Amino acid sequence: MPLKIYNSLTRSKEEFTPLHPGQVTMYVCGPTVYGHAHLGHAKSYVSFDVVLKWLRHLGYRVTYIQNITDVGHLTDDADEGEDKIARQARREQTDPMEIAQLYTRSYYEDMDRLGVDRPNIAPTATGHIPDQIALIRTLIEKGHAYEVNGNVYFSVESFPGYGKLSGRTTDDARQPGGRVEARSEKRHPADFALWKKAEPGHLMKWESPWSEGYPGWHAECSAMAMKYLGETIDIHGGGMENKFPHHECEIAQSEAATGHPYVRYWMHNNMVTVDGTKMGKSLGNFINLKDIFNEFEPIVIRFFILQSHYRSPLDFSHQAVKASQTGLEKLRESWLRLTASAPGEEDIDTDAYENRLVEAMNDDFNTPVALAVLFDLSKAINTALDSGGLKEEARNDCIRLFSTFGIEVLGILDNRPNTVNEASTSIAQALEGAMSLLLDIRQKARQSKDYETSDLIRDRLDEAGITIKDTREGAEWKLG
Numbered sequence: 001m002p003l004k005i006y007n008s009l010t011r012s013k014e015e016f017t018p019l020h021p022g023q024v025t026m027y028v029c030g031p032t033v034y035g036h037a038h039l040g041h042a043k044s045y046v047s048f049d050v051v052l053k054w055l056r057h058l059g060y061r062v063t064y065i066q067n068i069t070d071v072g073h074l075t076d077d078a079d080e081g082e083d084k085i086a087r088q089a090r091r092e093q094t095d096p097m098e099i100a101q102l103y104t105r106s107y108y109e110d111m112d113r114l115g116v117d118r119p120n121i122a123p124t125a126t127g128h129i130p131d132q133i134a135l136i137r138t139l140i141e142k143g144h145a146y147e148v149n150g151n152v153y154f155s156v157e158s159f160p161g162y163g164k165l166s167g168r169t170t171d172d173a174r175q176p177g178g179r180v181e182a183r184s185e186k187r188h189p190a191d192f193a194l195w196k197k198a199e200p201g202h203l204m205k206w207e208s209p210w211s212e213g214y215p216g217w218h219a220e221c222s223a224m225a226m227k228y229l230g231e232t233i234d235i236h237g238g239g240m241e242n243k244f245p246h247h248e249c250e251i252a253q254s255e256a257a258t259g260h261p262y263v264r265y266w267m268h269n270n271m272v273t274v275d276g277t278k279m280g281k282s283l284g285n286f287i288n289l290k291d292i293f294n295e296f297e298p299i300v301i302r303f304f305i306l307q308s309h310y311r312s313p314l315d316f317s318h319q320a321v322k323a324s325q326t327g328l329e330k331l332r333e334s335w336l337r338l339t340a341s342a343p344g345e346e347d348i349d350t351d352a353y354e355n356r357l358v359e360a361m362n363d364d365f366n367t368p369v370a371l372a373v374l375f376d377l378s379k380a381i382n383t384a385l386d387s388g389g390l391k392e393e394a395r396n397d398c399i400r401l402f403s404t405f406g407i408e409v410l411g412i413l414d415n416r417p418n419t420v421n422e423a424s425t426s427i428a429q430a431l432e433g434a435m436s437l438l439l440d441i442r443q444k445a446r447q448s449k450d451y452e453t454s455d456l457i458r459d460r461l462d463e464a465g466i467t468i469k470d471t472r473e474g475a476e477w478k479l480g
C-alpha cells in the first residue's frame with residue numbers, strides 16, 4: 001500500500017506523490033517565541049517529526065523548513081492588538097530581540113529532549129523582512145493589495161480562491177474572530193494586513209516603501225516557504241486552529257503573487273486540550289514542557305503524544321501520562337529482553353508484523369496503530385523467550401523491527417545508556433531475587449538429601465548461563 005496523506009484542502013486521504021520524484025519539500029509553521037513551549041507545541045512538532053522520519057525512511061530526500069515567528073504575530077487575529085513578542089518584552093522589561101532569542105533557545109532545548117529532529121533551515125521572520133517586502137510589492141503591482149495610510153492590505157475579493165481551505169466565504173469572514181471590525185480603512189472587512197505602520201513607541205520596525213513598520217504575521221510563512229522551497233511546496237503543516245485565518249491567508253497571498261498552486265498537501269494536527277479546552281499560551285491553561293519533564297521523561301511524553309493520531313484531539317491529564325509510562329515500560333522491557341536473549345527454537349512470523357507496521361504508517365501516519373502492533377510483537381517475543389528463546393533469524397528480524405519503528409521512525413525507544421542502565425538495574429534486581437530463592441530451595445533440597453533436585457537446579461541454571469559455586473559461606477552464583 002502506498003503512502004496516503006489526509007489533505008485538509010480536499011478533505012480526503014490522497015496517495016502521496018511529490019512534485020519532484022524522490023524529493024519532498026515540507027514546511028511547518030514554527031512557534032511564536034514569547035514563552036516556553038508547552039504540551040500543545042509538543043504534539044504539533046512531534047507529529048510532524050514522525051512525518052519527516054517516515055518520509056526519510058521511505059527514501060525521500062526531505063528538505064524541511066520550520067520558521068521562528070519573532071515579529072508580527074498580534075494578540076488578536078483581526079490585525080489588532082499588540083505584538084506578542086513586544087508585549088512579553090514589556091512584561092519582562094527587556095528588548096523584544098532578547099525575548100525572541102531566549103525562547104527560541106528554550107524551544108530547541110525542549111524539542112531536542114523530545115527527540116525532534118531539527119529542521120534543515122529555521123528562518124526567522126525578522127531575518128526575512130526584504131523577502132516579505134518583495135512579496136507585498138508584487139501583490140500591489142498585480143492588483144491584489146492596496147495601501148492606506150502606510151498600511152497595506154490584501155484584497156480578498158481579488159482572489160476567488162479565498163476560503164478554499166477553511167470553507168469560509170468572504171461574507172463569513174466579514175467580522176474575523178466574531179468581532180465587529182474597528183478599522184474602517186479596509187475595503188472589505190475580511191481583507192488582512194500585509195504591512196502595518198508602526199505606532200509611536202513601537203520597537204520592532206523597518207523601512208519599507210509604505211511606512212516605517214512591520215509585516216503582518218501571514219506574510220512571513222509565504223515569503224520564507226517560497227524562498228527556500230519554491231513556488232509550489234509538497235507538504236505544509238501546522239495546527240488546525242491555524243487553517244483560518246493564517247493558512248487561508250498564506251494561500252491567498254502566495255497564489256495571487258505567483259499564479260501557481262502553493263501547497264499540494266495541507267496537513268493539520270489536532271489540539272492538546274485540558275478538560276476539552278485547547279491548551280494555549282494566550283489561554284493561560286498551558287503546561288510547560290520543562291515542568292512536565294521534571295515529572296516524566298521526555299520520551300514518555302513523546303510516547304503519550306503518539307498513542308493518539310495526529311488528527312485526533314489529545315486530552316491531557318497526569319493519569320493519562322502515567323498510563324503511557326507504564327505502557328512504555330513494557331515495551332522497553334521486551335526490547336531489552338530481546339537484545340539480551342540467547343538463541344532458541346521459537347519462531348515468529350515477522351513479515352506479518354512488518355506489513356502491519358508499514359501499512360499503519362502509510363495510512364496517514366497512523367502511529368496509535370503502529371504502536372499497537374509493536375505491543376503485539378512484544379507479547380509474541382515475551383512468549384517466545386519464556387519458552388526458551390527465538391530462532392536466530394526471527395530474533396534478528398525482531399531487533400530490526402524494533403530498531404526501525406521503535407527507535408528510528410517513532411523515536412519511543414532509545415539506545416541511550418541511561419535508559420538501558422535503568423532497565424538493566426530493574427532486571428538485575430529481579431534476577432537477584434529469583435536467584436536467592438532458587439539457592440534457598442537448592443540448599444533445603446541438599447539438607448534433606450534430595451540430591452536429584454539440587455543437581456537439577458544447578459544443571460538447569462548452568463544451561464541458562466548461570467554458574468553455581470559452593471563455598472564455605474554458602475552457594476554463590478555468577479553469569480557465565
Ligand SMILES: Nc1ncnc2c1ncn2[C@@H]1O[C@H](COP(=O)(O)OP(=O)(O)OP(=O)(O)O)[C@@H](O)[C@H]1O
Pocket residue numbers: 029030031032033039040041043044238239240241242269270271272273278279280281282283
Ligand atoms: N494546544 C495545542 N495543541 C496542538 N497544537 C498546538 C496547540 N497550541 C499550539 N499548537 C501549535 O503549535 C504551533 C505554534 O503555535 P504558537 O506558537 O502560535 O502557540 P500558541 O500556544 O497557540 O500561542 P497562542 O496561545 O498565543 O495562540 C502552531 O502550529 C499551533 O497550531
Ligand SMILES: [Zn+2]
Pocket residue numbers: 028029030221238246
Ligand atoms: Zn505559518
